[in-house]
Amino acid sequence: MSEMKAKLRPFKDYPAKHFRWSTDASGRVATITLNRPDKKNPLTFESYEELRDLFTNLKYASDVRAIVLTGAEGNFCSGGDVFEIIEPLTRMTMPDLLAFTRMTGEVVRAMRKCPQIIVAAIDGICAGAGAMLALASDLRLATPQAKTAFLFTRVGLAGADMGACGLLPRVIGQGHAADLLYTGRAMSAEEGFTWGFHNRLVPPAELAGAAHELARSLADGPWFAHGVTKTMFNQEWAMGVDEMIESEAQAQAICMVTGDFRRAFEAFAAKQKPAFEGN
Numbered sequence: 151m152s153e154m155k156a157k158l159r160p161f162k163d164y165p166a167k168h169f170r171w172s173t174d175a176s177g178r179v180a181t182i183t184l185n186r187p188d189k190k191n192p193l194t195f196e197s198y199e200e201l202r203d204l205f206t207n208l209k210y211a212s213d214v215r216a217i218v219l220t221g222a223e224g225n226f227c228s229g230g231d232v233f234e235i236i237e238p239l240t241r242m243t244m245p246d247l248l249a250f251t252r253m254t255g256e257v258v259r260a261m262r263k264c265p266q267i268i269v270a271a272i273d274g275i276c277a278g279a280g281a282m283l284a285l286a287s288d289l290r291l292a293t294p295q296a297k298t299a300f301l302f303t304r305v306g307l308a309g310a311d312m313g314a315c316g317l318l319p320r321v322i323g324q325g326h327a328a329d330l331l332y333t334g335r336a337m338s339a340e341e342g343f344t345w346g347f348h349n350r351l352v353p354p355a356e357l358a359g360a361a362h363e364l365a366r367s368l369a370d371g372p373w374f375a376h377g378v379t380k381t382m383f384n385q386e387w388a389m390g391v392d393e394m395i396e397s398e399a400q401a402q403a404i405c406m407v408t409g410d411f412r413r414a415f416e417a418f419a420a421k422q423k424p425a426f427e428g429n
Contacts, residue, residue: 158212164204168197170222177213178369179362180266187223190275192231198254198279205260215369215428218361219287220271221280224354226296229278236305251311254279258312261286262384265377267368271361272296273354277336282312285321285347288380291361292348297336304334320387322347372414374428375405 162177170183182201184191193201208214221227230236239247261268261283270287276298284290284298292298300318302311309315309331318327322345330337342348352360368376378401386394405411410426417424 158210160213161208161211162213166200166204168194168200173214174362174366178215179218179365180214180216181218181220181362184219184221184227184280186231187221187225189231190225190228191221191280192228192234193279194231194234195250198257201283202253202257202260205257205264208264208266211266214266215373216365217266217268218271218358218365219268219283220358220361221273224295225274226270226272226276227280227283228275229280229301254282255312258282258286258317262380265373265380267365267373267376267380269361269365269368271357272298272348273357277301279312282314282317285314285317286312289364290342290348291350291352291357291364292339292342293354293357294339294351295354296339296342296348298342298347299334299336300330301334301336303332309334316387321345370426372405372410372426374408374410374426378405 160177161180162173164171164180166182170185171180172183173180182204184193184197186192208217239250242250267289268287270284270290272284272290272292273296274293276284276292276296278299278301281298281300300309300311300314302309302314314331315327318331321327322330322342326341326345329335337345337347339348339351343351350360382398382401385397389397409429410424413426414424
């Protein structure tokens, strides 16, 4: 075993404290469930920190290849808890406030940098920081009942929170993003699908199954190459065309020396389904 591979470890039995964590039998698909349904699954200081640390450390996972992010009992996430986060923030000094806003941004950064593809399964309320968790995910499935609101302006704050002003226009366009970030109004599921925020709308009873089916297809696919695609999505935002072309040439050459590339060809030639191993 190489020295770098020795650093990998299974996350199947990760002992989550501030949300639910589960995996399928193989450990390849993990599910994070925000689990405070009595308040529509809001975030706390502790759940922010645990999400940041978990997504940061998932680069060391030897088993988890895709993640489903969802909320319990008919809602995704209502944002920061009003009494456990918002009220304390009104009493903090600037250094503590900046430490908090940087920490929440680190959750988004960790989600974008972790190699696993994150599938958000969104039902009901998806607001504030919850909307940012959905936005930071790689793919988003939603029910027709989903209502997504970047409602920072509703509480006297800027729409610029956790990367919203940079990420949201790239997903739904500057005009639609301006509408949501200035007004704080809720985006309907139909608007979200039409604008490209939601990849698919599914009935509530089918949401969990559809999200896990999608995540499993990614986990069973060329997941090393998927991680490269995710990296390039992030890096190419700030590149010109020449830099994009060269960076993708290098990235694709890296994928071409993997065993997965060779196995895919051999399976195609034999008219079989390839078995990807991430190397």
